[in-house]
Amino acid sequence: MYSRRRRRSICCCCVCFFLAILLGLGVMAFSLGFTFFKPKDPVITVDSISLADVDFAVDAPRLRVLLNVTIDAVVTVENPNVIGFRYGNSTGLMLYRGTTVGEVPIPGGRIEGSSRRLWNLKLALMADRLLHDPNFFSDAVSGVMGFQIAVTLPGKVTVIVDVDLVAYAICDVEIHLLARRMLTQTCFYRTKLS
Known part of the structure; x- marks a missing residue:
């Protein structure tokens, strides 16, 4: 017992x-x-923005503007985490006064810990999306147009549980249509732990 x-x-x-x-x-x-292993936000940096092509003509008798713009952007995404960052499919956008007028797909993937990935994005203007904007004709005739380039990258790192992270880069660019050159570019970077 x-x-x-x-x-x-x-x-x-x-x-x-x-x-x-x-x-x-x-x-x-x-x-x-x-x-x-605290999750840190990935960092998106726009390394360069350049005009690849500008075709511009004003057809005054018909009150029409013919416009094609292609912008090349080199973007770097850095993963400061020790652990890999998985991201889903995303899209690089060209915006005119808040309306999407160009886009380029960014396929999903993974960036290993403490490493970077470089993307060359080519954004072509879809001119038909501008036709309904009441400001388009006056902006084009003035010879200077402003666009925004925006890249958003949502993803996850797994530290015991999945942690959602999102990184943003937004660049304002002004293009002189007649001179076919970029006048200004200003970029803003933002990260958000969601």
Whole structure:
């Protein structure tokens, strides 16, 4: 009788000791996951924006503007995390007064920890999307048009659980249509832990 009770006590102590070790390891892994491996936002940088092509003509008798613009953008995404960053399909956008007038797909993928990925994006203006904007004709006739280039990259890193991250880059560009050159470009970078 005494040996049975003693065996139960030893067994109970071993189980409690094992559970305490597992709980301690779990707390330690959780703490490390959100301190040493704390998720950091990926960083998008627009390295350069250039005009690849500008075709511009005004047909005054018909009150028409013929316009084709192609912009090349070199974009770098840096993953500062120790762990890989997985991102879904995304799109680089060209905007005119808030309306999407050009887009280029960015296929989903993975950027390993502490590494970068470089993209060459070619954004071609879809001129038919400008026709319904009441400001288009006056802006085009003035010879200077403003566009925005926007890249958004949503993704995840897994540190015990999946953590959603989103990075943004938005560049305002002004193009002199007659001179076929870029006048100004200003970029804003934003990251957000969602």
